[in-house]
Amino acid sequence: MFKIGEFSKLTQVSIRMLRYYDETGLLKPAEIDKLTSYRLYSANQISLLNKILFLRDLGFSVSEIGLALDRWNDGFITNLLDNKRLDIENTIKSAQDKLSKIELAKRDIRQEKIAIHYNVSIKSIPSYQVFSLRRIVSDYYAEGLLWKEMSAFANENDIPISDNTFTIYHDTDYREKNVDIEVCAPVARMGKDMNPFTYRNTEPVPIMACTMVCGPFENIAGAYLSLAEWLGEHSQYRMTGQSRQIVHRGPWNEETPDKYLTEIQIPLIKI
Structure with missing residues (x-):
């Protein structure tokens, strides 16, 4: 048996950490000396301590480590590590x-243009014959998956579609999740609906405020802010209907x- 100092050195x-693991129940001493109340550890406990350190270094909490130790087997630990890997990847993406x-x-700051201003123009948008796919998806980034699905389906079924595609966002507000998105591709002629793909005529929009965004998609948020400023300066207009993106x-x-x-x-209406 080893005293706590000896076990610490080995x-x-x-x-301090050994005492903490004792207090949290992760690693209790093998024995407590009845006369001195010293914590005593055995060599057999080293493998358990190594498991604790392994999980700790991967970012697992005390409660997660305790659960893992209680259910330690290859399948459970592999699943636990896969989930932790996903958490770490999401954390890395957020940090990036x-x-x-x-x-x-x-x-x-270097260019002295913290606020990016975009030119806003007004134009009329006609109705279009489109082949479309509308679905509620996890978030706005999932829009790309809809385009891939539509493109693959059109190729498999020899559906000729125009390159002048656009997206309609059917929610009237910004959503962090469960976003109602419709991807639309103009077509020369209408066809038969094939669920979830449909043919339809989009609504014409007599007054549409438009602005062009150059550069990464992250710049789009700034464009919306500029549109908000523009609307504040042009109080004769009010937002209505579903926004679009090309x-x-x-x-x-x-x-x-x-x-x-x-x-x-x-889309706007004049008031």
């Missing part, structure tokens, strides 16, 4: 997004996001 784990925003902010240049025909070109469209 395992390279501090006495923040780093990108920091770099953009630094660039804008990606004139995107990942499929441009190598770098700096060359993307997106058109934002918001």
